[in-house]
Amino acid sequence: xxxxxxxxxxxxxxxxxxxxxxxxxxxxxxxxxxxxxxxxxxxxxxxxxxxxxxxxxxxxxxxxxxxxxxxxxxxxxxxxxxxxxxxxxxxxxxxxxxxxxxxxxxxxxxxxxxxxxxxxxxxxxxxxxxxxxxxxxxxxxxxxxxxxxxxxxxxxxxxxxxxxxxxxxxxxxxxxxxxxxxxxxxxxxxxxxxxxxxxxxxxxxxxxxxxxxxxxxxxxxxxxxxxxxxxxxxxxxxxxxxxxxxxxxxxxxxxxxxxxxxxxxxxxxxxxxxxxxxxxxxxxxxxxxxxxxxxxxxxxxxxxxxxxxxxxxxxxxxxxxxxxxxxxxxxxx
Amino acid sequence: xxxxxxxxxxxxxxxxxxxxxxxxxxxxxxxxxxxxxxxxxxxxxxxxxxxxxxxxxxxxxxxxxxxxxxxxxxxxxxxxxxxxxxxxxxxxxxxxxxxxxxxxxxxxxxxxxxxxxxxxxxxxxxxxxxxxxxxxxxxxxxxxxxxxxxxxxxxxxxxxxxxxxxxxxxxxxxxxxxxxxxxxxxxxxxxxxxxxxxxxxxxxxxxxx
Numbered sequence: 001x002x003x004x005x006x007x008x009x010x011x012x013x014x015x016x017x018x019x020x021x022x023x024x025x026x027x028x029x030x031x032x033x034x035x036x037x038x039x040x041x042x043x044x045x046x047x048x049x050x051x052x053x054x055x056x057x058x059x060x061x062x063x064x065x066x067x068x069x070x071x072x073x074x075x076x077x078x079x080x081x082x083x084x085x086x087x088x089x090x091x092x093x094x095x096x097x098x099x100x101x102x103x104x105x106x107x108x109x110x111x112x113x114x115x116x117x118x119x120x121x122x123x124x125x126x127x128x129x130x131x132x133x134x135x136x137x138x139x140x141x142x143x144x145x146x147x148x149x150x151x152x153x154x155x156x157x158x159x160x161x162x163x164x165x166x167x168x169x170x171x172x173x174x175x176x177x178x179x180x181x182x183x184x185x186x187x188x189x190x191x192x193x194x195x196x197x198x199x200x201x202x203x204x205x206x207x208x209x210x211x212x213x214x215x216x217x218x219x220x221x222x223x224x225x226x227x228x229x230x231x232x233x234x235x236x237x238x239x240x241x242x243x244x245x246x247x248x249x250x251x252x253x254x255x256x257x258x259x260x261x262x263x264x265x266x267x268x269x270x271x272x273x274x275x276x277x278x279x280x281x282x283x284x285x286x287x288x289x290x291x292x293x294x295x296x297x298x299x300x301x302x303x304x305x306x307x308x309x310x311x312x313x314x315x316x317x318x319x320x321x322x323x324x325x326x327x328x329x330x331x332x333x
Numbered sequence: 334x335x336x337x338x339x340x341x342x343x344x345x346x347x348x349x350x351x352x353x354x355x356x357x358x359x360x361x362x363x364x365x366x367x368x369x370x371x372x373x374x375x376x377x378x379x380x381x382x383x384x385x386x387x388x389x390x391x392x393x394x395x396x397x398x399x400x401x402x403x404x405x406x407x408x409x410x411x412x413x414x415x416x417x418x419x420x421x422x423x424x425x426x427x428x429x430x431x432x433x434x435x436x437x438x439x440x441x442x443x444x445x446x447x448x449x450x451x452x453x454x455x456x457x458x459x460x461x462x463x464x465x466x467x468x469x470x471x472x473x474x475x476x477x478x479x480x481x482x483x484x485x486x487x488x489x490x491x492x493x494x495x496x497x498x499x500x501x502x503x504x505x506x507x508x509x510x511x512x513x514x515x516x517x518x519x520x521x522x523x524x525x526x527x528x529x530x531x532x533x534x535x536x537x538x539x540x541x542x
Contacts, residue, residue, distance in 0.1 A: 033407075055483065077373075077410055080370050084406060084407070108454070113410065138514075139514055145514060146509055146510055146514070149514065199370070200360055200369045200373075219510055221367065224516060267377070
């Protein structure tokens, strides 16, 4: 294992020190329990957004704390859900009196820990709503599994719900908008390489030089099928048609198209993917009204990408365009 | 024979030691079908429990178990934190105020912990989870109690049944947790959570003999 880390057990705290040193104008970092809040928290009268998850997906979630997005993020150990005490403290620290929305990716651990935290927060008199993201079309048979995973749409939910909260919508309204984004979003990911969890010290799975894994999640967990590497044209067609046919997205729809790098894929390749996606959607009569291209929800150093589509309406598009000022995403502010 | 409070503390230390010795093995099992963190997470949690035990060494068994549960919830993370944390907190409720445990008390504690795991994780037998190890273990424990067995005998039978339940997870296709995303590919692997659950029953039998 070759990594720029000192000791596996220190990596998350040392990263937090780095964020604290780099962005004092945007965020404050609290240790033991670990969480990041926006520098001006709590914002009085605004619904507060709290998310969190295992570390290793940077810039999600800590990089999305700030104006127009999250009020707090709780980082767990690498690929491990954070714990209820972190979420509870973060929830209380950002509560501005208008309630707190928990944005939770659909993974067994995240669900259980956030459930315990929400129960504890309500016990302390804080109004809490939870929205679960589950946009990964690679997971079939939802009745016989833990359900679809929350992946790329989580970034978009955080951005759009964050903008809605900034406009002083109520907790119920912000939660409804977040659910609308999740319901109208679909994603799929693929990997060219595995990734190495620092404390494990070796790759989570082995992939041959001429192989790829389709339908991966964001934790180095293997996907559903392994196959010989194909051209980008064929790969994007496979992923995009699974996404488009699932919702389904129809001719005439306007979408936000999000091409995400898994951590080890350069931007040049993501633009090659975007070009193929653009052509594919054009062929289906679907118009890309907005796009996001880059590595925003990653899986350590995994090479590969994910594609997320969101069906837009005027309100969602306006909220997407609204100002955002965070370490990982910034425009209009 | 009863299980003294000190014996309960010895069991928790033995469980922590077994988790520590097998952390790499548990992580390997989890890498095969999950995300490769079960051993590291459980080890972090049980090491934190060890630092908390001196503070409750003069308390009742219920307080000891509740402290273990709270510590696991706040240090383990993942799914194992809420599951093992809830298990120990419920065991604590079932043994509140007790300074020693009879076999009946232990059966009640395991039953309460088991119910807590089901409530939190919503898994059923056959889903390829810790429930598959604990279900036959609890059944064996109750059967022994009903037949008037002595504590060591009952614990040995429970450990053996838990082990069988653990091994029986190998052919199963996972329906809960991250392993479920693999579909058929999750078969032919032993479930890591069932394995750490076996260590609970195994160390109890080895400690209270």
